[in-house]
Amino acid sequence: MDPTLYKAAMRGNIGDAYFILADHLKRDEENGYQVTPKGNTVLHVAALYGHSYFVGEALKITPALLCCQNKKNETGLHIAANEGHTEVVRVLLACVEDHNTKEKLTRMTDASGDTALHKAVRSQHLDVVKLLVKEDSEFEFPPNHAQDTLLYLAAESGFHDALTNILECCKKPTYTADCIRSLWQWNKSLCEEPDLWGWNSLHYAVKLGLEDVVSDMLRWKQSLVYLPTGSENDWTTTIHIAASEGDVNMIYKLLNHRLDCWDMLDSNSQNALHVSVLNNQDEVVRFLLDSDKCDSLVDEPDSDGNTPLHLLSASGNHVPELINHPRAKKMSFNKENQTPLDIAL
Numbered sequence: 001m002d003p004t005l006y007k008a009a010m011r012g013n014i015g016d017a018y019f020i021l022a023d024h025l026k027r028d029e030e031n032g033y034q035v036t037p038k039g040n041t042v043l044h045v046a047a048l049y050g051h052s053y054f055v056g057e058a059l060k061i062t063p064a065l066l067c068c069q070n071k072k073n074e075t076g077l078h079i080a081a082n083e084g085h086t087e088v089v090r091v092l093l094a095c096v097e098d099h100n101t102k103e104k105l106t107r108m109t110d111a112s113g114d115t116a117l118h119k120a121v122r123s124q125h126l127d128v129v130k131l132l133v134k135e136d137s138e139f140e141f142p143p144n145h146a147q148d149t150l151l152y153l154a155a156e157s158g159f160h161d162a163l164t165n166i167l168e169c170c171k172k173p174t175y176t177a178d179c180i181r182s183l184w185q186w187n188k189s190l191c192e193e194p195d196l197w198g199w200n201s202l203h204y205a206v207k208l209g210l211e212d213v214v215s216d217m218l219r220w221k222q223s224l225v226y227l228p229t230g231s232e233n234d235w236t237t238t239i240h241i242a243a244s245e246g247d248v249n250m251i252y253k254l255l256n257h258r259l260d261c262w263d264m265l266d267s268n269s270q271n272a273l274h275v276s277v278l279n280n281q282d283e284v285v286r287f288l289l290d291s292d293k294c295d296s297l298v299d300e301p302d303s304d305g306n307t308p309l310h311l312l313s314a315s316g317n318h319v320p321e322l323i324n325h326p327r328a329k330k331m332s333f334n335k336e337n338q339t340p341l342d343i344a345l
Contacts (some may be wrong), residue, residue: 001034001042005043007043012051014058021054025061025341039070040079047076052087055080059095066105073110079133084125089116093135105134112143114321121153121162129162134167160197167208190215191224203229206241209254218257225258231286236266236275243272251288262294273297273308282319289321298327305334315341 014021043065046054080088096102118129143149154163191201205213228235242250276284289293
């Protein structure tokens with residue numbers, strides 16, 4: 001590659017008194033693209049050094065650079081994802097107006113069978129992972145040539161946030177559920193093992209709304225429903241997770257296996273009704289209030305003395321079923337000697 005062009009790409013310089021990028025790239029279109037010994041085009045080089053503006057300008061002049069691959073079959077998107085250059089990834093995706101072309105770009109694989117998302121997960125660049133998953137959430141992203149799936153790469157490296165993001169954004173829950181079920185059937189005790197954040201497989205299955213997986217696990221060992229998740233001083237439970245997600249079906253499933261799990265408290269002494277109010281999950285609030293077994297949740301104080309009605313007053317929301325509940329008429333004072341009415345006023 002011409003030293004002047006290479007240096008410009010390294011520095012992100014699109015033009016000065018001695019150099020005009022457009023002139024070089026138009027010349028390349030006529031004579032073939034200049035590349036480095038690794039087969040990198042000027043776009044690869046700019047992506048490597050994180051120059052998003054240069055990348056955008058280069059693609060305005062020569063759009064065909066977008067899908068050019070080097071000797072390892074890597075595109076500029078592969079390079080940017082591997083380096084964690086979020087803005088470069090954003091620009092590359094924004095430069096593609098045609099949906100089919102964008103889909104082709106995100107699904108292109110290098111010589112190892114890795115997509116750009118594989119690269120981002122392996123290098124632990126969460127912002128890039130989120131961008132790429134959001135861009136192509138319908139794709140299952142099959143394993144690479146080493147048979148490593150995205151889920152495996154994230155789990156093996158302890159990349160907790162990426163694992164959660166991929167599972168949450170997956171548009172094919174059956175595919176996700178099948179993966180989890182296969183692992184669980186291979187070694188059932190895996191669902192009891194917590195990760196670094198104190199979450200086990202059941203907690204994740206509850207959060208993701210995988211009802212069949214949850215049922216399988218609880219049929220195997222019902223006591224799993226009582227295992228808390230989190231750290232020593234900040235932990236929660238399965239029914240709290242379901243309540244915070246607004247998943248009424250999951251709460252019903254949990255209660256169907258262990259009816260008394262509605263009675264569980266988290267590290268702040270809050271019950272599921274507290275959590276559903278805090279997360280504005282009105283449907284869960286109504287579901288819990290519809291069961292006379294959960295009446296005692298209404299006036300139960302947390303560690304600050306606040307009942308769910310105190311929290312509702314602070315939120316400014318209006319849930320008639322809770323406000324008009326017979327037990328809500330009881331004068332409940334928190335540790336600041338306030339009633340729900342005091343907070344509302």
